[in-house]
Amino acid sequence: MKRIIIWTALLLMVGCGTSSRITSSWKADHVQPNKFKKVVVLGLITEKDRSLREKMEQHLVGDLKALGYDATCSCDEYNPKAFENMSEEQAISKLRNSGVDAVLTVVLLDKTREKQYVPGRVYYSPYSIYHSRFWRYSRVMYDRIYTQGYYVTDTKYFWESNLYDLAANELVYSSQSQSFDPPGSENLADEYGEMIVKDMVKKNVLADQKTAALKPM
Secondary structure: OHHHHHHHHHHHHHHOOOOEEEEEEEEOOOOOOEOOOOEEEEEEOOHHHHHHHHHHHHHHHHHHHHOOOOEEEHHHHOOOOOOOOOOHHHHHHHHHHOOOOEEEEEEEEEEEEEEEEEOOOOOOOOHHHHOOOHHHHHHHHHHHHHOOOEEEEEEEEEEEEEEEEOOOOEEEEEEEEEEEOOOOHHHHHHHHHHHHHHHHHHOOOEOOHHHHHHOOO
């Protein structure tokens, strides 16, 4: 029962926010909302996290398409070794020949696990409620000290996403983000994709082409 109360409180706190947040983002000063013809989303994540890589790419592609962009996953267009042993010129030429004029990368910089001890009873109350009487105070403190706690493992992801304009061959946007103990890879990818694309629109890196098309002339 005690654990149920604690976990319910934690779930309520988590429900008030999201598991991912942008810690910093940047755009090139001269950049205006760009209507790229075709954007490839490239996940640079270890092979053991291949499923996560695919989900991250797919959700970013979905959010770009929602703005009216032609976007595709690198996992659909190219195999993992498609650019192996190529020079920069050869790789860019390969992309341009496929009609690609922008690349959005998503990189898992680091993934850490932290083990934390959760006390069995965390109890806070105004002084006058239980400090004024010996027995009430002793019972509250007894429960706090002798109720067995437990360990939980939290997972943190550290991300970086860059948007490259292949026509100018330059970086036009970069962001660093953290994800804390997401409920699953699907939720993580969905939340991350929406967050990054919204930030690019907010910074006038991308244009909401669908909304613009609906506006009366």
